[in-house]
């Protein structure tokens with residue numbers, strides 16, 4: 001009996017396989033190097049442009065002329081060569097691929113470590129580097145070592161104060177920053193049945209923070225209903241009994257709001273323990289927590305109040321921004337005194353807007369709090385959207401109230 | 404494929420943001436990455452990397468998929484990296500740009516010679532030889548070609 005990875009890759013764990021890639025994508029950061037590597041390989045054509053995407057999300061709009069010049073070359077190439085080109089403002093690559101593009105059973109490769117996010121659809125989705133991607137442009141395939149899998153069983157119901165992000169921080173802290181190295185995480189259990197696609201994307205997003213190659217879930221009716229809204233048909237995947245190299249059980253009722261303390265994602269404490277720590281900036285967004293449901297949750301919490309510190313909200317995609325504008329969520333956020341950024345990665349990677357100064361502290365809904373990531377000498381605490389909202393209102397780390 | 408270099412020791416969980424900071428990524432000028440390698444960890448480190456074998460703790464290269472991290476190390480003159488485990492994207496990236504990696508738990512003082520053989524699968528220092536898992540035939544082919552670019556250039 002096979003794990004989901006073994007089923008999709010078609011071989012038992014430990015074997016090396018060459019597999020056709022169903023979707024391959026790069027962003028403005030990795031795409032520049034991919035294009036260079038592809039040219040250095042001899043510019044010998046593209047395997048199948050309909051399977052390849054280029055998405056501009058990391059530094060958008062360009063912050064200076066060096067970036068703009070690099071982006072210009074990739075943009076011109078993408079516009080003339082690829083079927084799917086997402087220019088600035090369309091959104092974060094993983095988010096755009098989750099909006100009706102990726103389907104269950106596919107092999108998905110992105111030139112970005114958080115490509116594992118798309119395992120939420122029951123796909124085998126993983127990150128590679130730029131040169132690997134150039135070879136995929138050329139040949140349409142790549143090699144994988146079929147991973148062993150860790151089973152993470154979720155049972156029970158999440159309390160109102162906790163979110164999918166808190167579940168993710170729970171498993172990251174339990175496995176540690178290399179506890180999933182070379183392996184795939186498979187999320188199973190009854191608790192999954194009550195999680196939305198947005199929640200599942202959060203769970204899979206943080207898989208790489210344990211070193212895992214992929215984080216994945218079996219597609220069910222929630223998956224197929226979600227895809228149907230984008231006009232995509234898909235079949236649920238029936239889970240077979242299979243053997244995991246390690247199993248982890250999480251009772252969702254035990255999950256409390258958590259914070260990952262810099263500089264490690266796996267150093268996790270209850271928000272309660274850090275309550276009162278002053279922050280200089282709150283950031284809501286990223287491929288972890290920048291979806292419409294996140295913005296709506298944030299808006300509910302801050303509506304009618306003013307934030308006490310500078311707060312940057314960046315929708316993960318144009319569609320998220322559009323929905324937030326249409327429903328009034330955006331108005332509530334603006335009225336609360338927050339700053340809205342262009343859909344994309346925003347301050348997450350510390351390359352342009354929202355960069356931290358020396359000694360500044362940010363509470364962020366992102367997935368990484370490495371040293372200096374958002375600016376030299378800045379510190380990043382990672383938490384859920386509800387914790388971010390409570391913290392923004394108080395100006396210090398604050399436990400989320402029950403909505 | 405054999406090699407040798409003087410040891411430069413580093414800790415565990417060295418992430419790619421530390422190898423090369425995000426603020427240096429917006430360029431194609433590889434000399435900048437080589438010059439700025441490990442700047443946030445220890446600015447005095449870069450000049451010591453020429454001809455070095457980095458001997459690190461587990462999970463080397465975790466975090467962002469930035470290939471510039473591997474390119475920066477190679478550009479600074481690193482001959483190979485030895486660590487008990489590597490983050491998988493970094494692993495692929497390093498092989499793809501022709502930087503050998505050796506999975507071993509080695510401990511030795513800075514400056515001692517470290518020798519290795521990728522095909523037979525061993526690494527030695529101070530008269531002690533550790534047997535390691537040899538790289539897969541495909542990875543060795545890529546390294547022998549000088550990286551994945553050269554590999555495909557001749558193959559297609």
Ligand code: SF4
Nearest residue numbers: 114286287345348349
């Ligand atoms: S939002 Fe942050 S973590 Fe996600 S792809 Fe962008 S830079 Fe990477």
